[in-house]
Amino acid sequence: MSQNSEPAPSVLYVVGTPIGHLGDLSPRAESLLAKASIIACEDTRYSGKLLKRIEAKGHRISFHKHNFRSRIPKLINLLEEGKSIAIISDAGLPGICDPGQELVAEARKNNHQVICIPGPCAATTALVSSGLPSSQFCFEGFLPPKGKHRRKRLKSIALEERTTIIYESPHRLIQLLKELHELCDECRPIQVAKELTKVHEEQIGHNLKLVLQHFLDNKPQGEFTLVLGGYKNNSEPLTDKKQLKSELNKLIRDGLSPTEAAKKLAEEIGESKRVLYSLIHEENKVSNND
Numbered sequence: 001m002s003q004n005s006e007p008a009p010s011v012l013y014v015v016g017t018p019i020g021h022l023g024d025l026s027p028r029a030e031s032l033l034a035k036a037s038i039i040a041c042e043d044t045r046y047s048g049k050l051l052k053r054i055e056a057k058g059h060r061i062s063f064h065k066h067n068f069r070s071r072i073p074k075l076i077n078l079l080e081e082g083k084s085i086a087i088i089s090d091a092g093l094p095g096i097c098d099p100g101q102e103l104v105a106e107a108r109k110n111n112h113q114v115i116c117i118p119g120p121c122a123a124t125t126a127l128v129s130s131g132l133p134s135s136q137f138c139f140e141g142f143l144p145p146k147g148k149h150r151r152k153r154l155k156s157i158a159l160e161e162r163t164t165i166i167y168e169s170p171h172r173l174i175q176l177l178k179e180l181h182e183l184c185d186e187c188r189p190i191q192v193a194k195e196l197t198k199v200h201e202e203q204i205g206h207n208l209k210l211v212l213q214h215f216l217d218n219k220p221q222g223e224f225t226l227v228l229g230g231y232k233n234n235s236e237p238l239t240d241k242k243q244l245k246s247e248l249n250k251l252i253r254d255g256l257s258p259t260e261a262a263k264k265l266a267e268e269i270g271e272s273k274r275v276l277y278s279l280i281h282e283e284n285k286v287s288n289n290d
Contacts, residue, residue, distance in 0.1 A: 016119015
């Protein structure tokens with residue numbers, strides 16, 4: 001479909017908008033939004049600034065997590081009437097951590113064409129700028145705020161071998177970092193992206209221990225995207241306890257403390273420092289019993 005023929009009647013357009021820098025709005029997205037009959041906005045007041053800038057004339061309808069169930073039938077009826085609809089979120093691609101996916105699913109169910117106008121996304125922007133493996137990754141979005149469901153998700157993330165992307169607000173960031181620090185080795189690689197594409201954009205790394213300390217010393221402000229390196233269980237060829245204990249004892253004989261020995265070997269083989277440290281205590285307990 002050529003840009004000149006957009007927007008077409010009875011089509012739902014999922015439009016990516018800037019996550020910070022207004023220059024990231026694509027010419028195609030700008031043209032589409034300027035011409036669409038209806039624009040479904042996560043926040044009509046917030047999006048109004050962008051829409052005013054590009055002189056968009058379409059009727060604006062609020063569409064967010066608190067009203068999407070009642071809004072979907074209305075929007076589907078408008079598609080039936082031949083209206084073109086563009087859905088946008090406050091920032092990024094609709095459908096990621098917002099109810100856009102429900103509207104897309106319902107539009108397809110009713111045989112309406114859905115076209116995505118690609119645009120910025122905080123998750124992929126943070127990922128490709130982190131330097132962490134990106135050939136395989138998983139997206140967690142915002143975690144449950146509390147309770148057993150949150151703990152279950154965190155435990156799963158701690159053992160995830162792929163790079164994991166998490167969104168977090170400033171007032172919950174330190175809590176999340178403390179939980180990850182508790183469940184993961186403190187040397188687990190992580191990059192925390194702050195205010196992506198904005199004036200005060202910042203990348204903070206490079207492992208859980210350093211990142212947690214940074215935010216304990218500097219109050220979190222802005223929106224955050226965490227890119228956590230995958231769990232590495234590279235125990236080979238050090239696969240059995242006996243060999244691990246032997247390596248730990250050798251490091252201790254070389255002058256390292258038990259804590260230092262566990263940390264050094266953990267960094268070398270990708271094993272948890274806590275697991276290795278427990279092996280030292282296990283060895284000492286056996287020796288004392290003898």
